[in-house]
Amino acid sequence: MEKRLVRYVKKLRNKKRIVKGKQIQQYMQKKFHKNISSQRISEIMKKNNFSSQRVIKKKRNQIKKNSSHYLDLINTDSTSVHIPSYFSKCLDPGIESPLFDKAQISIN
Known part of the structure; x- marks a missing residue:
């Protein structure tokens, strides 16, 4: 069962x-x-x-806050964005960002 x-x-x-x-x-x-x-x-x-839906939502919101804070520091005119590997753990494919649509993200 x-x-x-x-x-x-x-x-x-x-x-x-x-x-x-x-x-x-x-x-x-x-x-x-x-x-x-x-x-x-x-x-x-x-x-x-x-994990419950509530936990998933919390994690997504937390990641959104972290990523938006970091993305403010990046020049949005460039087409490629370099993100340090420690930050790549915070990125979630479920998050949609206008910057990610245009940019190519390289993670080292």
Whole structure:
């Protein structure tokens, strides 16, 4: 049952859907006719390295703040941007920036 739950969550994540505990509870009830507590769901999610949507949002916002601060220091007229390797860890492909659309980013 646990494996099935994980597969279901992965499927939803791949479709870029927000996964909610209530939604998982309803699915498990329908499929297996078993009630599963939200606490149990969160345990399974943590065990399988799924972070909640709230945690993902927090990380993205933090990265956006870091990157925008650093990008203010870069000359925006140039077409290639050199970013130190320590900063590359902060970059997230999910962040869209008008500078990144035009620029070629080189990381050493």
